[in-house]
Amino acid sequence: xxxxxxxxxxxxxxxxxxxxxxxxxxxxxxxxxxxxxxxxxxxxxxxxxxxxxxxxxxxxxxxxxxxxxxxxxxxxxxxxxxxxxxxxxxxxxxxxxxxxxxxxxxxxxxxxxxxxxxxxxxxxxxxxxxxxxxxxxxxxxxxxxxxxxxxxxxxxxxxxxxxxxxxxxxxxxxxxxxxxxxxxxxxxxxxxxxxxxxxxxxxxxxxxxxxxxxxxxxxxxxxxxxxxxxxxxxxxxxxxxxxxxxxxxxxxxxxxxxxxxxxxxxxxxxxxxxxxxxxxxxxxxxxxxxxxxxxxxxxxxxxxxx
Amino acid sequence: xxxxxxxxxxxxxxxxxxxxxxxxxxxxxxxxxxxxxxxxxxxxxxxxxxxxxxxxxxxxxxxxxxxxxxxxxxxxxxxxxxxxxxxxxxxxxxxxxxxxxxxxxxxxxxxxxxxxxxxxxxxxxxxxxxxxxxxxxxxxxxxxxxxxxxxxxxxxxxxxxxxxxxxxxxxxxxxxxxxxxxxxxxxxxxxxxxxxxxxxxxxxxxxxxxxxxxxxxxxxxxxxxxxxxxxxxxxxxxxxxxxxxxxxxxxxxxxxxxxxxxxxxx
Numbered sequence: 411x412x413x414x415x416x417x418x419x420x421x422x423x424x425x426x427x428x429x430x431x432x433x434x435x436x437x438x439x440x441x442x443x444x445x446x447x448x449x450x451x452x453x454x455x456x457x458x459x460x461x462x463x464x465x466x467x468x469x470x471x472x473x474x475x476x477x478x479x480x481x482x483x484x485x486x487x488x489x490x491x492x493x494x495x496x497x498x499x500x501x502x503x504x505x506x507x508x509x510x511x512x513x514x515x516x517x518x519x520x521x522x523x524x525x526x527x528x529x530x531x532x533x534x535x536x537x538x539x540x541x542x543x544x545x546x547x548x549x550x551x552x553x554x555x556x557x558x559x560x561x562x563x564x565x566x567x568x569x570x571x572x573x574x575x576x577x578x579x580x581x582x583x584x585x586x587x588x589x590x591x592x593x594x595x596x597x598x599x600x601x602x603x604x605x606x607x608x609x610x611x612x613x614x615x616x617x618x619x620x621x622x623x624x625x626x627x628x629x630x631x632x633x634x635x636x637x638x639x640x641x642x643x644x645x646x647x648x649x650x651x652x653x654x655x656x657x658x659x660x661x662x663x664x665x666x667x668x669x670x671x672x673x674x675x676x677x678x679x680x681x682x683x684x685x686x687x688x689x690x691x692x693x694x695x696x697x698x699x700x701x702x703x704x705x706x707x708x709x710x711x712x713x714x715x716x
Numbered sequence: 717x718x719x720x721x722x723x724x725x726x727x728x729x730x731x732x733x734x735x736x737x738x739x740x741x742x743x744x745x746x747x748x749x750x751x752x753x754x755x756x757x758x759x760x761x762x763x764x765x766x767x768x769x770x771x772x773x774x775x776x777x778x779x780x781x782x783x784x785x786x787x788x789x790x791x792x793x794x795x796x797x798x799x800x801x802x803x804x805x806x807x808x809x810x811x812x813x814x815x816x817x818x819x820x821x822x823x824x825x826x827x828x829x830x831x832x833x834x835x836x837x838x839x840x841x842x843x844x845x846x847x848x849x850x851x852x853x854x855x856x857x858x859x860x861x862x863x864x865x866x867x868x869x870x871x872x873x874x875x876x877x878x879x880x881x882x883x884x885x886x887x888x889x890x891x892x893x894x895x896x897x898x899x900x901x902x903x904x905x906x907x908x909x910x911x912x913x914x915x916x917x918x919x920x921x922x923x924x925x926x927x928x929x930x931x932x933x934x935x936x937x938x939x940x941x942x943x944x945x946x947x948x949x950x951x952x953x954x955x956x957x958x959x960x961x962x963x964x965x966x967x968x969x970x971x972x973x974x975x976x977x978x979x980x981x982x
Contacts, residue, residue: 463823463980487829497820501728513720514828549824 412475414439414560414591415460420469422455429455430615432469437593442586444606444623445595448695452615453595454494457564460593461491473560487515492553494564494595496545500538504531504548511552522555528577542569550578554585561585563594567601579605599693603627611698618702631668631697632690634676638663639684650675668697718830721838726845729808733846736804740797740850741857747792748861754781771925784867788858789944795917797881798941801850802888802913808843809892810906812836813975817900822980832980833972836897840968843889851881858947869947876946880953883960884941888913890967897971897978913937937963 415437422429430452437443447453458464459471462482471478473485498507508522526533531547532540540548546569553561567575582592582605596602602609603623611618611626621629633656641662647655652670659665669676673690680688765781781787813836816822826832855878862868891912895905916936923933933939940956 458823458981461823461827463826465977465979482826483829483831485829486827489827491824491827493823493827495820496824498824499728499821510720510724511824511828514718514830552824 412472413437414474415443415593416472416475417456417460418470418472420456420459420471421467422459422464423467428452428615429467430459430612433612433617435610435617435620437591438608439591440586440589441607442582442592442594442605444602444609445593445612446597446599446602446609446695447595447612448597451597451612453597453612454564455615456612457494457562457595460562461489462486488558488560490553490556490558490561492549492561492563492566494568496549496569498537498545498548501536503536504533504540507537507548508533508552508555512555515556517556521557522551525551525554525581528581529574543571543574546570547574554581559590561590561592561594563592565596566594567596567598575601597695599630599695599698603693611702613699618699626698627693628671629698629701630693630695631670631701632693634667634669634673634691635689636665636667636680636685637687638665639686642683646679647676650679652676670697717841718834718838721830721835722842725839725842729842729846732804732807733849736800737850737853740800740854743796743800744788744792744854744857745861747788748858748865748867750791751784751787751867752865754787755784783948784862785869785873785944785948789947793877793881793943793947795938797854797943798884798938799913799917801847801881801885802910804850805843805847805885805889806892806906806909806913808846809889810896810902810909812839812843812893812896813971814896814900814902814905817980818902826980831976833976836893836972836975840889840893840971843893844886847882847885847889851878851885854881870950872950873947876950876952877943880941880943880946880957883957884937886964887937887960887967888964890964890971894967894971894974897975900978900981 413436415435417433417435420433421431423431433452433456445453445456455464459466460473460478462478462485465479474488476485476488478485499510502510508526512522525531529547529550531551532544533548537545537548550566550570553563567578570578582594585592592605594602594606603626606623608620608622609626610620642665644655644658644662644665647653647665647667652672653676654668656666656668667676669690762782781790813822816825825835828835855874858869858877859874888909892905892909895908896902899905899908917938919932920936920938922929923931923936923939937960940953940960942951942953942956945951945953
């Protein structure tokens with residue numbers, strides 16, 4: 411069987427500006443593959459290449475063995491697509507919009523109704539009158555209702571409220587169990603860790619790493635801020651595996667730690683100290699870049715995503 | 717072509733099409749309603765016309781106000797009608813590709829499993845049928861209005877008008893779609909298409925007024941269009957009509973080819 415996605419040395423430049431360069435990765439059948447990077451890293455450019463919207467400068471992207479540019483119409487019959495920025499036809503109602511996109515393929519009406527109900531999408535008003543979140547729900551239903559073997563989702567959870575995000579994660583899990591393959595882009599490391607099996611990390615238009623999510627969890631750092639009733643000795647933290655002291659404030663009453671991997675040894679130590687409060691931050695994408703390119707200077711103002 | 721896309725494109729343009737058809741019909745009827753007062757005082761009008769310089773009369777095709785065809789042709793069909801219908805062609809044509817790109821809806825639009833050229837062709841066909849509706853409404857208005865004032869021109873002339881009207885607008889639709897596909901910005905495509913149309917009109921006037929600039933007529937789509945003659949004695953300038961249609965079709969094919977190859981990106 412052909413792999414859902416194969417990308418080989420894919421490069422796309424926009425005149426002088428950088429797009430993406432020399433991307434290579436494969437997505438295996440039945441996995442949820444996260445495509446992770448900060449805004450402007452080239453995620454949308456990559457998805458546009460996969461969707462045959464723009465032509466590669468060099469290299470090739472294939473979906474189920476078909477060339478994403480040359481065989482674009484055939485490719486799309488295998489893909490359910492959620493765009494990053496959603497612009498639905500304002501003058502149609504939700505139902506008309508779903509009918510329109512459904513009419514191009516054999517879509518399962520029951521599946522569509524089920525999705526509409528789960529996400530609470532409102533089909534009656536003209537789309538122009540809907541809020542951003544409600545438009546997003548319609549777009550999500552549109553992407554999933556075709557029962558396509560591959561889902562390409564560009565920043566799927568942006569615009570959904572937390573309740574709907576949870577619902578969406580659940581639907582993705584079900585899709586995976588039904589053997590579908592999911593490619594999703596995100597700038598949110600914790601989201602990717604929650605739903606993905608494997609992840610490619612992109613920065614400044616290049617792939618930094620392709621990793622299992624568990625491996626990533628050992629690599630990335632989370633910041634912990636701890637408040638003490640009385641000052642503590644700082645050097646004891648540096649001795650713990652995976653922990654580094656980032657700063658200390660108020661004469662050692664407050665410290666900020668970077669924590670990689672298992673936090674257990676740190677928690678053991680903290681249990682014996684006069685802790686009055688602490689916060690544990692979300693996984694930090696920057697820390698992964700620091701890990702992979704501790705010596706390479708990076709350009710913080712990426713400009714590939716438009 | 718994609719049937720699903722065709723139906724949607726036709727629905728999307730429905731309101732615009734009906735307004736243009738309505739406007740064209742109302743204008744034609746108003747001109748026709750004005751005709752009896754001229755018919756009944758032909759002599760004074762002939763004197764008035766004689767006062768105009770010949771060049772002006774020729775430029776605007778005002779050679780004969782005393783007949784129904786001469787009057788309606790000069791006042792409605794020769795200039796105003798093509799400009800109104802061109803307005804529809806430009807509004808719809810310039811949006812075909814550029815509208816989707818500018819709105820940001822192009823990525824979802826192109827996520828369906830149909831070749832780009834088939835999607836665009838469906839939009840073009842929908843626009844052509846929209847034009848046909850405007851043409852038929854106009855011819856219907858002429859028939860009804862003429863009957864009401866006892867000037868029934870006959871089936872032959874009406875049929876000739878029906879054949880003559882679309883040619884010039886097909887050309888305009890062609891370059892509007894081509895500009896839309898090539899430039900990808902709706903306002904620029906529409907502005908250029910309107911500019912080309914008005915320039916073409918200007919060339920036609922200058923060519924008619926001045927012997928020295930008569931060659932400009934070969935650069936004007938209006939030279940190949942004569943609805944007045946069609947209404948007068950069922951004359952159809954087939955060569956001009958075919959050239960207009962061909963230019964339109966060539967532009968449309970070029971638009972399809974360009975759209976197949978371009979980045980679907982603003």
